[in-house]
């Protein structure tokens with residue numbers, strides 16, 4: 001095998017592996033370097049998303065939601081089960097199977113696309129070369145173009161150091177083998193809420209300690225307020241806002257956490273503690289310092305709007321560069337870079353990246369919030385539709401949440417769509433497509449939506465912007 005490629009991608013997460021596939025499709029001789037190993041020490045493609053992120057968490061969210069339904073909802077359908085029991089080890093094994101299938105699937109895609117998979121840690125050295133180090137030693141490869149897709153890692157905090165026993169990060173939280181009676185979570189962000197929900201549904205008493213005093217500050221205020229009420233009042237998550245963790249002490253079976261809020265200092269003991277206080281780019285030692293690869297003030301690889309780094313022929317995509325740390329944003333950048341290397345006109349529309357939080361109900365949004373519209377002095381109008389007035393939603397026993405639309409008051413162009421409700425993660429795609437086409441709310445209002453579907457709530461929200469929703473009083 002020659003050590004010379006057209007393109008070498010470093011990192012096989014959703015940004016890197018997708019970039020590699022697109023490069024191969026475009027006819028480039030492509031290699032992808034990745035050092036991830038599974039629990040048994042075997043190479044595993046797919047990065048954080050497939051191994052310890054999006055996919056395994058969704059597997060557990062789905063399993064735990066079924067438990068929740070059996071415990072609390074089946075009865076209203078006239079179904080009685082008696083006391084249900086849960087085999088956590090089996091649940092975790094199902095999750096591992098899904099991960100294994102998908103990560104192997106990427107291996108299959110690499111093979112089918114004739115991509116060379118190189119296992120080891122990649123480091124950029126002079127003349128667009130990549131040094132790949134694994135337990136067999138170090139080998140040097142070169143390419144005309146390099147794509148750095150090195151991802152991110154959990155932020156560690158000295159007040160609660162992960163010991164992978166009592167104190168775990170997102171990866172450890174997916175492998176807890178018995179339901180902790182009392183579970184503490186630091187951080188009420190995306191990971192804290194999703195994993196907190198999983199263990200809450202499985203029977204843990206969950207307390208989430210969040211340093212800032214606003215709940216989900218990036219979510220539309222109205223929706224965040226309703227979500228907070230549902231998670232705390234209906235589901236029983238104890239979310240303490242304005243609670244800054246000041247220390248932790250582990251004993252044999254529990255961890256005592258101290259935190260401070262407006263009422264003073266407190267301590268609370270937990271059987272497990274999940275630290276989910278954000279992620280940072282994994283850019284440590286990815287390039288020979290002599291090359292001067294520029295990083296920004298947050299340690300991310302500095303790129304222009306086309307993902308070009310400060311070094312000619314070296315590109316960077318995904319969590320390691322500016323923008324939200326979302327798998328689909330990284331994949332989109334990966335595709336765009338491959339096409340730009342091929343001399344095509346690719347573009348990345350960062351204004352239409354959807355966000356999803358997989359709680360129940362789900363929260364999804366695209367574009368700006370009402371608060372941002374106000375801050376930016378935009379003359380805007382809004383419309384909304386509650387799922388409580390949607391037939392399909394009621395048939396599913398889903399009575400909470402709403403679709404909210406924000407549009408320019410002069411042009412009617414959609415500026416933002418915010419959904420709290422069932423299948424929000426799927427429904428948001430219509431809004432993304434509409435915004436991608438610069439659609440107006442009138443465009444959605446004139447689009448026929450199937451009946452009975454949840455998507456009718458999108459239709460009605462668009463109608464409501466113009467004061468003509470049909471199934472609610474405007």
Ligand code: NAD
Pocket residue numbers: 054157186187188189190191192194209210211212243244245276277278279324325326355356357358
């Ligand atoms: P996050 O930034 O969403 O939330 C971290 C939270 O921790 C913040 O609210 C922050 O105020 C709080 N915090 C920080 N330090 C604290 C302290 N000392 N004490 C108490 N609270 C503290 O980060 P995350 O939830 O860890 O997720 C990391 C990244 O992964 C995010 O960028 C997210 O976009 C991505 N992610 C996305 C999804 C999804 O798309 N559904 C799922 C999981 C993760």
